[in-house]
Amino acid sequence: MSLWWLPAPIHRALLPIAFRVRHRWRRLSGKHLRGCAVVISNPAGEVLLLRHSYGPDVWALPGGGIDAGETPECAARREVAEELGLTLHILEDLGTTEEEISASPHTAYVFASTTDQLPRPDGREIIEARFFPADTLPEPLGRLTRARICVWRERSDMTVRD
DSSP, X not given: OOOTTSOHHHHHHHHHHHHHHHHHHHHHHOOOEEEEEEEEEOTTOOEEEEEESSSSSOBBOSEEEOOTTOOHHHHHHXXXXXXXXXXXXXXEEEEEEXXXXXXXXXXXXXXXXXXXXXXXXXXXXXXXXXXXXXXXXXXXXXXXXXXXXXXXXXXXXXXXXX
């Protein structure tokens, strides 16, 4: 159920509760989940990271869940547009990672894109979004974010050698 009709401060206040409920549901159900993440860089090679208004206080990549009937690429574009107001024209498919979120198996579809736009955090889910030099990313960096950035770096290294 979407709460977008609520004023942003109320929506933001309810998100931590929804996060805890979702976390418990995942632990109990053990259902295999699918999500997407996008490593977005700017022309200077900096990486866009964000902080959520809920969950662990870590820097993360844009992304989220994949809705029923939605392709991973469409989900990635939707999440980035909703959370950051960015339109991604080209998405490079970097593959998938098999993870665990809340004790449930999770497949993450990882993409890369470049933009010259500045992010506009939605003020609901996302409270901060900034570009950082790729070689000096901020801490704390989320565990899954770190693994997904490794996928991006490995793929970038392969592209350079080709």
